[in-house]
Amino acid sequence: MLKLFETETLSLDKLTDEQTAIKVKDFSVWLNNSLVLNKINMRIPKNKITAMIGQSGCGKSTLLSSFNRMNELNQKYAFSGEVELDGRDIYNKKENVAKLRTKVGMVFQRPNPFPMSIYENVCFGLRIQGKTERRMLDDIVETSLRNAALWDEVKGRLFDSALLLSGGQQQRLVIARALALKPEILLLDEPTSALDPLTTLHIEELINQLKKTTTVVIVTHNMQQAARVSDYSVFLHQGELIEYSDSDSLFTMPAKKQTEDYITGRYG
Ligand SMILES: Nc1ncnc2c1ncn2[C@@H]1O[C@H](COP(=O)(O)OP(=O)(O)OP(=O)(O)O)[C@@H](O)[C@H]1O
Ligand SMILES: [Mg+2]
DSSP states (O other): OOOSSOOOOOOGGGOOGGGEEEEEEEEEEEETTEEEEEEEEEEEETTSEEEEEOSTTSSHHHHHHHTTTOGGGSTTEEEEEEEEETTEETTSTTOOHHHHHHHEEEEOSSOOOOSSBHHHHHHHHHHHTTOOOHHHHHHHHHHHHHHTTOHHHHGGGTTSBGGGSOHHHHHHHHHHHHHTTOOSEEEEESTTTTSOHHHHHHHHHHHHHHTTTOEEEEEOSOHHHHHHHOSEEEEEETTEEEEEEEHHHHHHSOSSHHHHHHHTTSOO
16 A cells, blocks of 8 residues: 555554544543444554544544543533553543643644634734733744645735635634644544545645654544555544554454445445
């Protein structure tokens, strides 16, 4: 398989705690009393790109949003098991959830720009952190928008409402908003679903650049994208983790028949 970016591969079974960004232990989720994730166990490697694939409704977004506790905004949410970051279960009662979400940034499946200007969207989190120095904010807004491949389209109208942007522009804006906070872990739920091939390639290059400093977990329905950008891939089916390995193996010689059926398009 042709890889866009070469990278050193670690064996997932032998990951040490230092090499692990997120440790998921027997993690189950119920939404509205129905089981959506069933005892998931996995370690997500630090400063690597991990893709999550699987049929619509298999639980990808649910698992992704478990990594920064975005799930529990849903009142019908129940879980068991643990999600560990830096050796600490993030579901412990004393967890500072606001701090956790700064460290673990997320771009949602549906772009959710705030009803304010493009500029204020990007520096929203920085303002919450009490950062007000104009030159610094200007710099971060520009860099984040450039990295998200949006700067050239919006530099002349930074103070217009973000709600006037097209769907694909909104998608890049929320990527810029997440980048502005320099998260240690970045969760991306189908970040390029509304983008054209060239802009998609730009975002994929950005994701690869981020790897130097950031752990990236990306949900994608695009198998070529998963194979191109990710170091590791996990295949979920009806709330179960079916297969998790380095992406080359998963896409060229899947160990399970279900994985093979999915990646060859026999279902889903
Ligand atoms: N608020 C909710 N109440 C009840 N069930 C829910 C709720 N949100 C999601 N679900 C169900 O949980 C399951 C997993 O949903 P999830 O959004 O994680 O799937 P997904 O793999 O991200 O799918 P897609 O590829 O379509 O985005 C689905 O069956 C979905 O219908
Ligand atoms: Mg989803």
